[in-house]
Amino acid sequence: MTADQEARPPRRKKSLRHRLIVSLTGLAVLPLIVAMAALFFVVRDDVGGIHGSQLAQEAGQFADRLRGELQRYHQTAAALAALPEVRGYLSGSAPFPKELLSSARQSIPMITGIDLVPAGRPAGQGSSTPLVSGKNLEYRLAVTDPNGKPLGVLVISYALEGLQQLFAPSQKGKPGGAVLFTDGGQRLAGDPGIPLPPLAESETGWVTFGSGGESYLAGVTAVRAPGGTVPRDWFLAVVQPASQAFGHLYSVSRQVAFFVILFVILVAALAWWMADQYMRPILEIRRGAEIISRINLDHRIKVDAGDEIEELAIEFNLMAENLARAYGELEGRVREATRTLQEERNRLATVLRTMVDGVVVANEAEETILMNPRARIILGRGYTSGIGSALSRIFPGERLGFHLKRLRRGWDPGREAAEEVVFPLRDGKLLKGSLSVVPGTAGEQAGFLLVFRDLSTPTEEGARFEETLREMPQLLRGPVATSRSLVETLQRHREMSAEKQQAFLTALAEEMDRLSGRVTAMEEAARTARESRWPAIPSNPRELLDEAVVSVAGLAVEIEESGDPIPPVLVEPFSWVASMECVLEWLGQRGAGGLPIGANLRVEDGTVVTTFRVKCPFAGDPAELETLELSPEGEEPLPLGETVRKNRGELWTRSCGDSFEVRLALMQAGAVSEGRRADGLIEGEPEFYNFDLFLPRPVFEREELLNANLADLDYVVVDTETTGLQLSQGDKVISISGIRIRRGRVQNAGIFNTLVNPGRLIPPESVEIHHIEDYMVTGAPSMSEVYPQFVEYVGDAVLVAHNAAFDKKCLDMAAAEAGLPQIDNPILDTLFLSYALHQEIEGHSLEAIAARMGVTIEGRHTSLGDARATAHIFLDLLTLLPARGVRTLAEAKAFCDRHLLLRWQTSRF
Amino acid sequence: MGKKKILAVDDEPNILMSIEFILEMEGYEVHTARDGEDALEVAERVRPDLILLDVNMPRKDGYEVCRLLRERADMAGTKVIMLTAKGQTLEKKKGLEVGADEYVTKPFSAEDLLEKIRAMIEP
Incomplete structure (x- = not known):
């Protein structure tokens, strides 16, 4: 599971929900939009065509009207030219026909002037194309005599404004309308705001064109100018802004577009809802899978979609089940392994607890992660303190650093490395031990192990003996020196007086006495040291009593229950049980003679007193009790009194009336000082800390x-x-x-x-x-x-x-x-x-x-x-x-x- | 020239008796004292040529006596031999520091002691 938990799933780049929404919406909306667009363009083309043709037709009508007008002018001019008065004037045979001309002018309101120019005078040439000068159109007609000899030119000026009136009805919105222009782009008539269309290929037709950012439709027709030589001298166009032409279409299209957008939104919402329907079971599976894979293997995905997704969920659940089974098996194996590990750990814990050496384990960062009870006692640490603190706060830092440095330097993976160390502590203790590297799983240096012993606290008796031994040369030197001196003097001066000799011998005897006294004292100290007390172990006195009672055959012993809790005592159990057996047997032989022996345990003043009582006057010698010998197999016999004292206990008897009691007292475990505890009494388990602590704590x-x-x-x-x-x-x-x-x-x-x-x-x-x-x-x-x-x-x-x-x-x-x-x-x-x-x-x-x-x-x-x-x-x-x-x-x-x-x-x- | 004077100081009467006898036999004039105070008093009175000084004594130990003697200019010529049961070099060094001329460790042989005394003063 750990590997899964650490694995980070790739971040989702795309959202299925979004894709579903987009596809569903697209499916419904795209064809509609395409169709509408196509329809729009078709309709627009049609509308354009209809409008264009209308414009072209209109232009044609205007052109016809224009042609007719121009024809009238031509005919008027031709009629004038044919008049004999005109010919006469030009040939010089008649005066200027003023009245004739003015009446002709009045007959056509658009004529602004008529002039006759005889040949040979400037501008007397006839011309086929009309000349536009200012706002006028000048039309020149050559006048000839009946023989065809040119006589001069008839010049008629028309006002272009007049032509304008011909198109006046053509109002096609602003800036639309009819316009007359030459192929040179010169505007002859029409509103100057109207843009000129490009020239049509054919005689008559319609075009669309753009000008000044606007788009226009135009119908164009070519017109032959009066007296013109080509049929396309002039063009007449009817121009209409496209916006006006398509106005209705556009407004209708806008409405349609609005409805299309409404439709798209509707479809998108629907698609959202549908996507949600599709997504729900998928999300359910994802969430379930997440819980299964990361938290709870027994979780099951519930999807009732009834489709393939449900099948997927079922398959997934099956997978989870298989996984759970496999995991269960694995767990079983792990549990087994853990149990084994726990056993090993317990064994290690027991070893550590009972070790007479102090053990401290530290991680690579030199933080303490384990300390056995002995180490705590030696180092004077409470039960909870010490763990997690730096080694250098427990042991002398510089000295420790020295050894750790040497150890690190000399350490080679796969090899044992240990450093003998001596640590004097501030409180006067002197520790000696060995510091070694704890290898990690990869063979790296994972921590340190320090095993040590306190050299400075020998036993009380041992200390006394040692002190005696240390002082002995001092004590012996004086008497020896004196004796030697006395003897030498006696030897050197044999001639000395008898009186003097006597004095010397007396002195010598005195010195010998002192000497032997001191030797005796030393002997005594040695004996005391040898006879030191036995190491004590906290024991349950009741259990020891039971033990003794059971071992003594043929005696009726009744243990009285006091009901009080009896604290553990400090004793060497074997010798204590043997002592009690000895007492019971003695009572059996000397006293009771078949009567039951009562036994009870009481707590008195920091001691636990075991009392054996017989209800009859005692016949034997109580002093005999002290000297009874205990002789366990393979050991030197030892008197009962001494055995009891070696256990820090006391033995005494009491006669009261018709009953006799033997009492044995022992010290309570709790009443022993901390210093005494260091002798061998250790309580509590070594604390095992999370070994992750081998990593330095951030x-x-x-x-x-x-x-x-x-x-x-x-x-x-x-x-x-x-x-x-x-x-x-x-x-x-x-x-x-x-x-x-x-x-x-x-x-x-x-x-x-x-x-x-x-x-x-x-x-x-x-x-x-x-x-x-x-x-x-x-x-x-x-x-x-x-x-x-x-x-x-x-x-x-x-x-x-x-x-x-x-x-x-x-x-x-x-x-x-x-x-x-x-x-x-x-x-x-x-x-x-x-x-x-x-x-x-x-x-x-x-x-x-x-x-x-x-x-x-x-x-x-x-x-x-x-x-x-x-x-x-x-x-x-x-x-x-x-x-x-x-x-x-x-x-x-x-x-x-x-x-x-x-x-x-x-x-x- | 009279006999050379020696002051023997020790708190143990038996050894004092022995030393006194040996030195007298050698021809020295011997004075004795049983403790530090006593020793200073006798030394003041008899002006010895040499003092045999035990280290361990009641009322002013040997070192103290030696130091006090050396402070006095009128006793500058007086030789001092320290006698002690302590054999360590540290003790010897301390003795020489306070101004002792020689150092004899108990138990000593009479011949050794006499030789050392003779090397310092002629009887």
């Missing part, structure tokens, strides 16, 4: 908390039970629990759990929920007492709670009551996290999530049970976060916020 600054990896953080999961849910209306906390999570594991060792006295009655309806009744909380501390302890317990950890707002409110109210600052640690809410991770699923209550995740809640609605369940749920949710790109605390908070916002937004619809 240390976080508070400001770095937000950017720290979620997996590395310390958490405290909190849950409170209250008298009710209306905190602002006087409901109070009645129990609070905290569970610590460290390195991704629930730390069962450090649990905060307490009932709280709410200072008010607990309503019966809330008792039904949590079963905490008034009498249970009467002796409990108040919340303002609990709060500071809880704050201390939390420390710098991140708080975790389900529906954290409630618990935070409880804590804040407690802070206010206690007059302390509010707890301001970052808080993660499993409710939010669950929302954010599985927003599609309904149900984020503790029960619902627990059921989904396969977490069993033991003790729902007890603060500890809920906190524990929340802790497990939190750890499970934590494994899902990296797949969503959430790795740090800051990201987790942002993730919750983002999804909550989304949920809030959706809830508005």
